[in-house]
Amino acid sequence: MTAAIVIQSLASGLLMGLLYGLIAVGLALIFGLMDVTNFAHGEFLMFAMYVTFFCFSFFAIDPLLASPIVAAALFVFGAVVYLGIVRFAMRARTNVGMVQIFATFGLAIVMRGLAQLLFTPDYRSIPHTWLGGKTVSMFGIYLPAPQLAGGAVSILAFAVLYVLIKKTDFGKALEATREDAGAVALVGIDKNKVFALGWGLGSALVGLAGAIMASFFYIYPDVGASFALIAYVTVALGGFGSVFGAFAGGIVVGLVEAMTAMVLPPSLKSVGIYAVYLLVVFFRPRGLFGSI
């Protein structure tokens, strides 16, 4: 194995990791905000990929161009899921945790079932995109243009998210709500509004990831499952509820996956991720950047 191959595969791993971070951050955001784990997160990703697919097949909008549209659609969808389902699940008098799990888990099953019913279980793909099939070569390594664009979108999204959380009043309201949701009314903040916007924002981010991924992954009703699993690992690695931990966690997962693929057969490429996950859970249960 030459150094060039190693660098080549680490670079691909890094790009994939940036996408993993973008997939996972919405999960981390919502968990941090209100201690609710969205078990339908993978189905949100699936839904975003289909929205991208239909943007292309009906309106011939390129996935890259469609990504803001998909993010906006998912924003609305996430807010509606909070207002229509999660809000009521949180009002349960007993066993709130269980009720929340089953509410989002049930949503996942419904979404998957509906996708099979309406979109059929066929594997779809977007055949021609602006960037499809193109590669960019830098320093002797070749990177596929769609993945490179995905990495750039992810970095951009995290930068915008950073500014939003650290510099705006909405960001402060988010932080205050995650600190003590019961107390924000004391300063005139409506926690339900913050929760709904938090679900919207978290879903918009996974929507962005879905739009990017639709350009180089097959789109089918179960596509969310494997990515959701990686997203949970990413969130656990980065630290539950830590938005920027998800960024770092995603990169770690992407790199570890690439390194594993170099030494183990491709079918075992996930082994490394789960090994690292176990190590982190044993030695630093709150994750790399968790503050719980």
Next chain:
Amino acid sequence: MLEATDITVTYAGLIAVAGVSIEVKAGEIVCVAGANGAGKSSLLKAIAGMEKAKSGTVRFNGEDLAGVPAHLITARGIAYVPENRRLFPRLSVRDNLRLGSYIYRAKEDREAPLDMVFQLFPRLAERLDQRANTLSGGEQQMLAIGRALMTRPRLLMLDEPSQGIMPKLVDEIFQAVTTIRDTGMTILIVEQRLTECLEISDRAYVLQTGRVTMSGPAEEIRANPDVRRAYLGL
């Protein structure tokens, strides 16, 4: 300014407040005194909309507050500093104060009350970048009051501001309360420490097991032989 009439609050069938009526007039400091479990905190929570009263009405400046959610009650001009202060613990003093002016985020002068807050509690100005949970009990109370003032209330409700605070700071906080009133604000304060509370109040209500057992001007309550025996240890 505030008329709470016949307020009843129950927790899982247990009655915490049983038909209490109190009135606060503009510019007054009114003290609601009573022992632990007398229902003082529940009464304030019901007024602030943080707890749903089983029955009774709250009117603020003539408007019925029935069904108004807590965050809108804050926006209407009632600031509530709860017993356990409920600061945002991992946010800085600066951010806690800034969140206090969240309602005015679109306004140029959103931080206008800050000067008064720093005059009242100069310690806060020295600790702006410290996280709220690293402050002492007294400083946390100051920050909680400061954050409440940032919402520009017309009525400030304080739940046991002296709790868990060293005696020197208790005086400082009670002193601040009178200063706040002198700026034209109205204050409703709930306390176990009857002596200090009566000293700064205009009127007082004494609560016992969820009912008002006595009410009137602060001097009268202070002079009442029963109160002197039961609460003041005289």
